Amino acid sequence: MxxxxxxxxxxxxxxxxxxxxxxxxxxxxxSEWWPELQLEPHVGGTVAERWSEGEGDAAVSRDASGTVDVWVEGHAVGFTWREAGDERDTAVLITLRTQGVDTGITVTETGFDALPAASERAAASQEGWQVLLNDLVTALEAAQAAGAFGERETPAAGAGELEVVEPEVVGEIDEAAEPVDQVDAADEIELEAEPTVGDHPELETGPVAVVAGAGDAASGAPLDLDETIQIDRAQLDAALAQPGESVGEAGEIPANEGDASAERRRAERPDEPDFDTLIRGN
Known part of the structure; x- marks a missing residue:
């Protein structure tokens, strides 16, 4: 079990x-909240609860008795008791605990697992204790409102608030000095805006200026370091063309020579796709 x-x-x-x-x-x-209970306020004192209500099949009653076994003045009371006809006791402990300016009340009852219909008995006990605690709170609040306990304590003003403390500065502070975060408008630095998506920077397409840093390899004549050689892009394309290929006007390879070069490349690299054909769409 x-x-x-x-x-x-x-x-x-x-x-x-x-x-x-x-x-x-x-x-x-x-008696203001639990009038049926009789309890002697000391360890070894008797405790009993007897009541009945209703008639016929709807009649319910309680006849429980036991002995006080815990008594801590101002804090806790406990007892063991049993219903008439039961063979085992259950143990009850009621404790009070200070919670700020309030009081927390807890009731614990154990021992139902040794009784018949344990779950039903435990559920009934749970409901009964909650009803009693609600009645106790109602009685205490009514007495408080009537002034039976004097003025209720309130938390000190400002309790729980955070205090902001200025940081301590070691040394002297030059109050005449300009704050670091203040910058004179005349000292502002202008930055060029970075290009954004959609900008199309213009590229120069004219002749490229090359500064000679060595002699002319063809003639062997030394070149002046300050001399600037102007090379047209069409001439540059011709210089970069593969050996054996001639370049026509505007850097274009004649059709017959281009086809021969393409055939030669296909023979040298048979696994490579024919990009010329793909580009022309043939």
Whole structure:
């Protein structure tokens, strides 16, 4: 059998813990929210809850009794008890904990896994404790509103706020100095705008100027370093043409010589596609 976990019920109320404790320990205060409970406020004292309501098949009742085994003044009360006819006890612990200016109340009851119909009994206990805690909170809030506990404490002004501290500067500060982030308009630096997508920079297409840095290889005559040689692009294309190919006007290879060169390249590289044919669309 899988053990059944404890029943836990919690609540929170806006009164001090000492005030909430009186509604547990004192009979006349406890009767405002749990009138059926009889409890002797010390370890070894008796505890009992007896009530009945309804008639016939709808009648429900409670007859439970036990012994107080935990008593921590102002903080906790615990007891073991059993319903009439049960063979095992369940253990109850009620604790109070200060939460700021509020009080948190927690009830824990264990031992249902040793009882018949454990799940149903645990569920009924869970519901019953939550109803009792709601009644306790209502009674405490009503007493607080009536001034039974005096003025409620409030957090100190500014509590929880962050304080901004100016950084400490070591040394002297020259107040006459110009801030670094201020720049004189006369000192502004002009930067050329970078080209953006869509810009088409114009390229020079005229003759290319080449500065000679060595002698003329053909004549052997030395060249003046300050002399500038003007080379037309058509002449440059002719100089770069493959040996054996002549260049016509405007750098064009005559059709017959171009076809012969293409045939020669195809013979030398049979696996390479015929790019000339592809470009012409033939």
């Amino acid at each position: 899988i053990p059944l976990g404890p029943v836990v019920a919690r609540s929170r109320v806006g009164v001090a813990r000492a005030a909430a404790w009186t509604f547990l320990a004192e009979q006349h205060r406890r």
